[in-house]
Each structure stands twice: as structure tokens, then as C-alpha cells.
Amino acid sequence: MSTRWYPLYQMGNPQLRIFLPNFFMKLVKPKYSEPPNRVTFEVSMGMSRYDVKNYLEKIYKIPVISVQTRVTPGELKTTAGYVTKEDDYKTAFVVLEKSVNFSFPDLFAAGLKEKEYEKEMKSLEATKREYRKQQERNANRPGLPGWFSF
């Protein structure tokens, strides 16, 4: 349940309780087309295939056939002249029973996304126009702050 070291069990010890476990599993949308009985999770880097399998079977009572894991290194970016690296993450591909059909749900209705996008583009265009007008007005006074007025 966790990658920390816990005291070894000795006869007479109380039931071991684990607080703040550092194992997590996050259901994500698969990047590639998957068969219907395969689910994609992003899991903690400390989890092995057996940990993922036990996590689902013991806590959620989901029979798991096999798990494949892959570690993706974080992206390397340049910010302000320095090369920085995002965190690595581990993806687990969990194969469930053949009779199970799971597909990642559509979280955003398609039409709504387009409308919002159009709205934002419109407001962006309006802002651009205003900015250009203001530049034209102050063409012979470059560098003047926007709040300055006559």
C-alpha cells in the first residue's frame, strides 16, 4: 500500500494500519486505441505490476488478468535559458476480463467545447483591434503608458 518501511509483524502486534499511503491510481484517457477490456491508469512510480493488480482486486474487487507498466520520462523544456525536466510518470495498462467493456467517457460535450472556443477567439480578436487602435492613436508618442490621457 505504500513504499515506506513498516515494523515487522510480531505475534501479539495489533492490526497494522497504514496512514497516508503513497500509492495512487489515476484513470486516464488512453492515447492510443485500446481493446475494450483494457484500462489505462497513471500510477505512483513506486508501484509494481503486482501492486497495481492487488490494489484493484483487494480494494475495488475487480478481477484483473494482467498488468503492463511503462515509465515515461518527463519532458525536457527550456525556461529562461535553463533546461528543466518535468516529473516522470508511470502508466499501467490493466487487462480486465474479456467480458468487460470499458471506454473512457467523454468529459466535455463536443459542441460545447467549440462554442466556448469561438467565444474566446471573438473576444481575443476584439482585444487585438482595440490594441491596434490605441497604437495608431499614439503612433507619434511611442512607449507612453496606456493610462496616460489628455
Place this chain on the structure above:
Amino acid sequence: MSTNMPHEEYSDEPQYPPIKDLSWWGKKVSEAEAQHEEHMTRTHLVNGLPAIFNTNDVEESAKQLAEEVKADFIEALAFEWSRPADLEENASRCEVEKVKTQRILESLNTIMMSRLRRHVPHLSSTVTDSEPRLEAAWRVGGIELERKVRVFFESRENLKKWLDWPRDRSIQYLGNPVLHVRANHPLQPIIGDQESMNEQLEVPQNSLDPRIYGNRDVRRYMTNIPGFWPGDDHRFGILSFLGRDYQLSEIFDTRPDEDRVEMLHCQAIMASFAWLFSQACYLGFSTYQDVTYPLVSQTVISNGQHWSFYAYQLNTTLLHFQNTANNPKRNVCWSSQPVKLFESIDNGHVKGLNMDVLKTLVKFYLNEPKERIGVNLTPYLDPETPMVSKIEEEDKRVFLENLFKKVSLNGKKHEPDPEYWNWEWIYKIKNKSRPQEARRRPFELWQDPWRLSFYELSRKYVPKARRKNPKSNKEKWEKTYYP
């Protein structure tokens, strides 16, 4: 860092394309593969063996011969089953099973051949291969675009229309059969042309990337080797024996029996198709040249105790591009459920022997390969030079033979694979933060090291001493005879 050099998607003549390695070692076992296998080979799976094995004549002769063979068969079986595998102490269950299976099947096959030879004359003219090398490679269409290719296509306006076009993938199958039995003539077809185009024989379409099922991208020459080299008279396979040692691997411990049976069906489909396809390649057919007559093979998957019988008819090899959806012909595989030959063997005594299994095995041996009269077996091969060894021009013959050997060897390159270091990826390729350094590496000089160098592509230099006319400049470069 492993090599992952970007290479142009389009090229005039792609050489050594990366292909999926489908080695059926049974170690990487995945779920729901039956659909995938059937799509890859355009096969329709039928439950139950075809009717030709159940006719009265066949039943009677099989019954009679099974009784004759029974005594020797049981003796050999009991002996080989009880013999220890003689492997290291920490050998896995699969390894032990593999060794035992090979011994059992070989000895049983020898018994059957020697005892049935008198009654079944065609067995005298067969050849048995032990642990032959089976490789088959073809191209399958209707597979989804790889993600990085999809991203590339989406970024270019003129390529967007090809996004949903069915793409071809090269598949290579590497098999490990236990025994192959080959004959001079092919087996009779089980169903006719009309039936092979019957739409009711459904072939499931599965357009997912084969890598999801555990297959890997490998760079190698695509080879088609059915267990023997060209020029062999016995070029038609009639019976093949496969092992099922992978069924003992841990992954099957908690699986229901249906999964095990499905794995057997997948194994049979792929092995039969691959064997027939590579035989067809030797006869002049390929993915792009469809077979003009059907080829048939029989497969037995066994470990001595559990036996499954399959018959496969190859009607078509056209699998590329849109043929996965549009090709009217389909290949058919008849399957049987796994059956136990015996319950147990104690001190050399076989208990609970199932004679039906022995009868079915005998029926497979009885199936006679006959000459196909009036059918041109190699319509696409030049009748005068069907093989390289028949070519009279020496230079051409030597060149083609060396090329064939190089391709089928798939040998390691003497030079190491091109690679770049981790820091180069970080500071030179991904984030160009070292403009002060001299540009020497291939990725800085717009070269793709995976492409064959000009030197390799160009012809070999012939020294003056070896030219026929030493002073001639026309014989400077060695002639090439690429087909």
C-alpha cells in the same frame, strides 16, 4: 539511449522496414487475441473438424489401423512420458514440458510412420523435419495509423486526407514447431472456391496496433522459410506437430479453461497460416500475388496427454491494403477441442486410454496427398528457371544466391547500430543550447544514419586484376542482378 532517429515517412524504396515480431514463444500471452490473429490472417474459425474425416471409409480404416498401432504406440508413449527430462534443477515447468513434448511426439511419429507404411503407401514418400525453422512474413492492411505518424499527417494540410486510409503493417512470424511432415504432392482441398467466398464465413476485423498485444517493432529482413530450402522435392506440408509448453506458464494459473482453448486456436491459426504461406512463397505466390489454388495443412497441438487437431485451408494470400475488408476469399481453420489421450501413466501402464484421439491421429496420417492434375502449381515462376540454381549465367546465379543467403540469415551487422548519448538528446536535439560546438554528428548534419550509406547502396569496385579486360573502364563496377 536507444536509437529513435526520426526518419522520413515517405521514401521511394523503403529498405528493411521495421516490422512486428510475432514470435510465438508463448511467453507473452495476452487476452482477446483470437480476433487479432484472425484479422492478421483473414481466417474464419470453425468448430469441429471437416466432414472428410468422418466418412464411413475413413472411420473404418482408421479404427482398424488404430487397433494395429495401439500396442507400440502405448509402449512408446509410456516410455517417453516416464523418462526424466535431465535438465538443470531450476528449469521451469515450460522448459521441462518442451523437452518431453519433443521426445514424445518424435517417437510417436516414428511409430506411426513405420507401422502405417504398409497400409498407407503415400507415407513412404514423405519426409519428416525435426524442430524445423518456420518463418513467414506478409503485409496486412486495415491497421490504424501509429500515433507519431498520425500527428505528422495532421500537421500537413495535403496529408490530412490520408488519415483514415487503411494502412499496411509488415508482420513477421517466427515459429517453433516440433515436427513437420512433407510430401511431393499437396493435400486435396476441403472446400471449393465458391464456398471460400461465402460471406457467412465471417472474419473479424480488428484494426488495433499489433503492439498492444505485446508484439514488438523489429528491424530485420522479411523472410519466408517453411522449414526447408527451395529445390526440395517435398515442398507441400501435410502434417505439423506443435507443442503447448506455454500453457504451463504462470499467467494461465488463474485463467479459465476457455482462455487456454482460445490460445490453442490462436497458435494453430498462426502456425498453419505461416507454414502454408511460406510454402506458397516458394511456389511463386506472395502477399501481392494471390494463390491460384488452395493449399491445405493439418496441425496437431499436443504434449502427449492433451491433443487438439486442426485443419487449415489457405484460399488467399491477399491481405494488404483494403483486401482485409474487400477480399471475397477467406481462409478457413477447422478446430477441435483439446481431448485427453489418457488419464494417467503409472509404472509404464497407461490408464484411461481414449481410442478416439488415436483414431483422429490415424485419420490425419491417412489423408492422402494427390497430384493436382490440370493445375499449374507454379504459374508465376519462369518454367525454365524456377529456381536460382537453374540460372545458367554464373554471375547472376552467384549474386542471387548470395543475396538470398544474406537475407535469410538476418545476420548481425558488423558495425554497431547508430546511437546518440543522453546529454546530446537533452542539450543538442530537444533543447538546442550548444550553438558553439562544431557540427559533426549525423543529426546535426541532416543525415539519417539508419539509411544505407551511399557506399553500401552503390556497386562494389572490381580491381583491375579481376576484370576480364584489365584496361577496360566499363567493368569497373560489379554488375548487380537484383530481381
